[in-house]
Amino acid sequence: MNDSPRRLPALLLALAALAPAAFAKPAADSAPAAVPGAGTLAVRTLDNGLKVVVWPDHDIPNVALYTWFRVGGRNEYPGITGLAHFFEHMMFNGTSTGAPGEFDRTMEGAGGSNNAYTSSDVTVYQDWFPEEALEVVLDLESDRMAHLAFDPEVIESERGVVYSERRSSVDNDPMGALFEQMQATAFVAHPYQFPVIGWPSDVENWSMDDLTSFYRTYYAPNNAVMFVVGDVEPDAVLEKIEARFGRIPAQPAPRAVTTVEPEQQGERRIVVEKEGIQAPMLAMAWHAGSARSDQHLPLQLLLSALAEGEASRLHQRLVERDGLALRVGASLDSGFDPGLAWVYAVLPPGGDAAAVEKAIDEELERLVSEGLSAGELSRARKVAEADFWRGLQTISGKAQALGSREIFLGDHRLLFDEPARLAAVTLDQANRAAASVLRRINRTVGLIRPSAAATKD
Amino acid sequence: MRLPTLLAVIFALLLLSIGPSRALSLPPSQEFTLDNGLTVLLTPKHDVPLVAASVVVRGGALVDPPGKEGSMQLLAELLGKGAGERDARAFVNAVADVGGELSFSASTEALHGQASFLADDAALMLELLSDALQRPALAQGEFDKLRERAIQSLAALKDGDPRALLDVYGNAWLFRDHPYGRPVHGSEASLAALTLDDLRALHRSRIGADRAILSLAGDFEPEAMRRAVTAVFGSWHKAEGEPPEVPTAVRPQGPRVLLVDKPGATQSYFWIGTLGAAAHDPASAGQDLVQTLFGGRFTSMLNAELRVKSGLTYGARAELERLSRPGAAAWYSFTRTDATERAIDLGLEVQERLHHQTVKEDDLQSARRYVIGQFAPEYETHGQIADALAMLALYGQPRERIERYTEEIAAVGPAAFAAARAVFPQGRDYAMVVIGDGEKIASTLSKYGPVTRMRITDPAFSPPPADGNRPTR
Numbered sequence: 001m002n003d004s005p006r007r008l009p010a011l012l013l014a015l016a017a018l019a020p021a022a023f024a025k026p027a028a029d030s031a032p033a034a035v036p037g038a039g040t041l042a043v044r045t046l047d048n049g050l051k052v053v054v055w056p057d058h059d060i061p062n063v064a065l066y067t068w069f070r071v072g073g074r075n076e077y078p079g080i081t082g083l084a085h086f087f088e089h090m091m092f093n094g095t096s097t098g099a100p101g102e103f104d105r106t107m108e109g110a111g112g113s114n115n116a117y118t119s120s121d122v123t124v125y126q127d128w129f130p131e132e133a134l135e136v137v138l139d140l141e142s143d144r145m146a147h148l149a150f151d152p153e154v155i156e157s158e159r160g161v162v163y164s165e166r167r168s169s170v171d172n173d174p175m176g177a178l179f180e181q182m183q184a185t186a187f188v189a190h191p192y193q194f195p196v197i198g199w200p201s202d203v204e205n206w207s208m209d210d211l212t213s214f215y216r217t218y219y220a221p222n223n224a225v226m227f228v229v230g231d232v233e234p235d236a237v238l239e240k241i242e243a244r245f246g247r248i249p250a251q252p253a254p255r256a257v258t259t260v261e262p263e264q265q266g267e268r269r270i271v272v273e274k275e276g277i278q279a280p281m282l283a284m285a286w287h288a289g290s291a292r293s294d295q296h297l298p299l300q301l302l303l304s305a306l307a308e309g310e311a312s313r314l315h316q317r318l319v320e321r322d323g324l325a326l327r328v329g330a331s332l333d334s335g336f337d338p339g340l341a342w343v344y345a346v347l348p349p350g351g352d353a354a355a356v357e358k359a360i361d362e363e364l365e366r367l368v369s370e371g372l373s374a375g376e377l378s379r380a381r382k383v384a385e386a387d388f389w390r391g392l393q394t395i396s397g398k399a400q401a402l403g404s405r406e407i408f409l410g411d412h413r414l415l416f417d418e419p420a421r422l423a424a425v426t427l428d429q430a431n432r433a434a435a436s437v438l439r440r441i442n443r444t445v446g447l448i449r450p451s452a453a454a455t456k457d
Numbered sequence: 458m459r460l461p462t463l464l465a466v467i468f469a470l471l472l473l474s475i476g477p478s479r480a481l482s483l484p485p486s487q488e489f490t491l492d493n494g495l496t497v498l499l500t501p502k503h504d505v506p507l508v509a510a511s512v513v514v515r516g517g518a519l520v521d522p523p524g525k526e527g528s529m530q531l532l533a534e535l536l537g538k539g540a541g542e543r544d545a546r547a548f549v550n551a552v553a554d555v556g557g558e559l560s561f562s563a564s565t566e567a568l569h570g571q572a573s574f575l576a577d578d579a580a581l582m583l584e585l586l587s588d589a590l591q592r593p594a595l596a597q598g599e600f601d602k603l604r605e606r607a608i609q610s611l612a613a614l615k616d617g618d619p620r621a622l623l624d625v626y627g628n629a630w631l632f633r634d635h636p637y638g639r640p641v642h643g644s645e646a647s648l649a650a651l652t653l654d655d656l657r658a659l660h661r662s663r664i665g666a667d668r669a670i671l672s673l674a675g676d677f678e679p680e681a682m683r684r685a686v687t688a689v690f691g692s693w694h695k696a697e698g699e700p701p702e703v704p705t706a707v708r709p710q711g712p713r714v715l716l717v718d719k720p721g722a723t724q725s726y727f728w729i730g731t732l733g734a735a736a737h738d739p740a741s742a743g744q745d746l747v748q749t750l751f752g753g754r755f756t757s758m759l760n761a762e763l764r765v766k767s768g769l770t771y772g773a774r775a776e777l778e779r780l781s782r783p784g785a786a787a788w789y790s791f792t793r794t795d796a797t798e799r800a801i802d803l804g805l806e807v808q809e810r811l812h813h814q815t816v817k818e819d820d821l822q823s824a825r826r827y828v829i830g831q832f833a834p835e836y837e838t839h840g841q842i843a844d845a846l847a848m849l850a851l852y853g854q855p856r857e858r859i860e861r862y863t864e865e866i867a868a869v870g871p872a873a874f875a876a877a878r879a880v881f882p883q884g885r886d887y888a889m890v891v892i893g894d895g896e897k898i899a900s901t902l903s904k905y906g907p908v909t910r911m912r913i914t915d916p917a918f919s920p921p922p923a924d925g926n927r928p929t930r
Binding site: 033036059060061062100101104105108109110111112113114128129130133156157158159160161163164165167168169171172173174175275276277278279309310311316319320323326327346348349375378379382383384385386387389390392393394395396 | 481506507554556558574605613617719720724755756761766791792793823834836839914
């Protein structure tokens with residue numbers, strides 16, 4: 001939910017990016033189907049530590065190249081919050097061999113497009129291009145991994161761009177504003193408390209030195225994994241990558257993030273008052289596990305049954321039965337360190353936040369005391385299974401799916417038995433996850449509402 | 458899986474100098490028409506065990522009764538709230554139980570049904586689609602809830618990122634009383650005027666097999682699917698009313714500015730548009746290249762000036778909406794409130810540069826490569842293919858329109874490009890919308906033309922008529 005893309009996406013994409021994303025939940029039934037092409041992957045780790053995964057797919061004459069760096073908001077500290085995201089912008093702004101703007105001009109001129117996003121955990125660079133452009137794109141990518149340069153004027157101009165991004169995604173978006181404050185409240189020790197886009201005073205103050213040291217530390221080949229999916233021949237592509245990236249020196253491993261968020265001792269509550277809005281929004285966030293936690297998949301299915309889609313419990317209760325909310329949703333952070341499980345409700349203008357909270361609490365109590373039904377678990381699995389296949393329809397979906405398993409679970413091949421692992425989730429596991437996570441003292445409740453002055457209008 | 462046809466190979470040879478050596482080739486389709494007039498397109502593709510459906514019914518917001526904008530959109534949403542033997546809850550459960558996705562919506566010229574199901578559940582998908590279109594419950598209780606929620610959702614949308622509404626205000630201001638100016642989702646005022654009887658009448662008169670296209674793509678055997686479709690949709694009745702005709706709108710002469718006041722907004726969001734091009738415009742390829750260079754990619758003229766060089770904004774874009782008649786050709790961006798004038802001035806300068814500066818061959822070549830290189834991923838998923846073929850059929854165009862597109866792009870020369878620039882606003886002939894903090898920007902805006910002012914909380918997307926000049930509907 002913290003992803004902060006670099007580009008101006010199509011409008012719906014922009015809005016979707018701000019809302020908690022639908023779960024990417026691969027899944028299965030009793031006899032999961034095999035993923036076509038799963039046996040055709042090629043993997044190589046270069047001497048400098050850069051790992052490359054290639055998945056040929058000749059459906060369309062195009063290629064998706066995703067480069068994942070293990071750096072995000074969690075690697076920041078007060079004074080440089082937002083730097084990982086700002087750095088993502090600077091990765092497009094010039095190297096010692098190419099002037100600012102050259103990267104995009106060359107890539108687009110070769111028929112390619114690109115984007116990038118930063119989360120609390122990772123920074124991901126995405127290139128989409130016709131297969132003829134492969135060498136051009138690899139030249140560009142290796143050049144910026146080896147020779148990034150910083151132009152002081154460009155840094156200042158890019159600060160303005162990031163400010164504009166912040167104004168749209170936080171200042172002028174109630175959901176963004178509420179989630180930022182809740183994130184900062186739910187975590188008191190762990191760096192997940194920092195907004196990925198950065199606090200405004202930090203956006204103003206980071207320096208050239210901060211950027212230089214960030215580059216050296218985190219943009220090393222041994223801190224990255226590259227995924228090439230599409231109309232390529234694996235051996236040829238691996239040779240081309242070896243030739244371009246093989247000589248970039250490895251760096252010492254970045255300092256580990258060791259802070260562990262202490263267990264929450266009681267409910268935290270915040271209110272954000274905002275001028276000029278009409279519709280309040282209520283959200284709850286509970287501390288949950290990391291992507292590798294045994295509870296992760298059961299919790300995904302549980303949240304899906306609770307608040308994803310029109311058949312979910314909270315939609316039926318709050319939207320259809322009680323008419324208290326316009327829509328509800330849920331999401332689960334899926335990162336290196338334990339993150340949050342989120343549930344939110346958008347209220348109508350003048351909506352009754354207390355009544356919404358009471359209704360959610362009743363549903364949560366019922367869920368914890370009675371548990372999910374077998375039918376609900378089966379539905380959640382089926383939804384996950386269909387989403388799994390939807391995600392594998394495109395070369396970019398495959399690159400994203402491989403990357404998230406490799407980076408967060410430690411092995412891209414886990415993608416292929418994920419249907420089996422989801423099928424193995426039991427009702428008991430889902431219900432135990434509910435009881436251990438959805439506790440009142442483990443949550444932060446946030447409300448954004450029109451400011452007192454505005455309500456008189 | 459993709460065996461290039463002979464034609465594709467020939468195109469590929471033509472394209473060697475500029476783009477992919479392999480042209481896009483869509484999987485082959487079967488097309489047939491049922492006795493009731495329903496056009497059916499079947500496109501098997503066996504890469505993943507899914508099937509997608511796209512239903513398009515000609516009409517859309519064009520047939521919204523005057524003063525009741527949003528009717529077709531609300532009807533679309535109501536179709537999924539109980540149909541056939543299922544009430545609303547049973548209907549959504551039937552979809553969710555098999556991990557399906559099914560939704561109905563309206564656009565300016567059509568009602569759309571879109572579905573994605575696991576291949577094993579294709580029969581259920583057809584049954585649900587057919588029930589929703591032919592036998593919707595259209596229940597009073599569900600109508601009341603939906604209408605209220607639609608009105609409240611518009612208010613909530615106005616709280617959020619103004620990009621969500623910029624083109625709704627833009628089209629309303631550009632087209633005014635022309636049907637293309639109607640907000641597809643309606644306004645708080647027009648939705649309040651709607652009754653269930655209106656929607657029942659709309660369903661009888663406007664939703665029928667005679668003006669519908671059903672396009673399926675995915676993991677199925679075409680013969681079995683053909684039998685299933687015929688069984689399920691063969692008895693769909695025809696609609697009672699005539700399909701709508703729409704005239705071409707008038708291009709704005711001279712400037713007009715609409716300020717949508719959003720107190721406290723820290724940014725101004727601006728949209729500058731004129732009457733653009735239709736779906737069948739023979740100059741489409743050239744116009745698409747103009748759109749690309751002007752505001753269709755990261756290195757576009759607008760984004761380079763407003764974002765890359767000046768840091769004024771996170772993004773600036775230009776877009777063309779192609780309908781049966783010319784839709785809007787517009788560009789838009791946003792910036793911090795105190796930079797509003799500088800950003801709009803810069804954008805207008807770029808607009809003039811587009812029209813007066815001769816395009817360099819390098820730039821034209823770059824745009825051709827870009828459009829061709831980004832084309833194939835638009836036809837990658839079952840849903841994309843089903844939708845694209847349905848929309849071609851809606852506008853009476855052959856599938857070669859897709860397969861020959863890259864060839865057309867490659868053939869656009871400097872003269873065709875220069876002529877195609879006229880699709881975007883030029884000089885002071887434009888409709889401009891600015892959403893922002895009126896107190897701080899109103900005086901600035903008067904330099905761009907006569908300013909009309911409304912509040913974002915007003916219950917419509919157009920200002921109330923100032924005098925008797927504008928007919929009300």
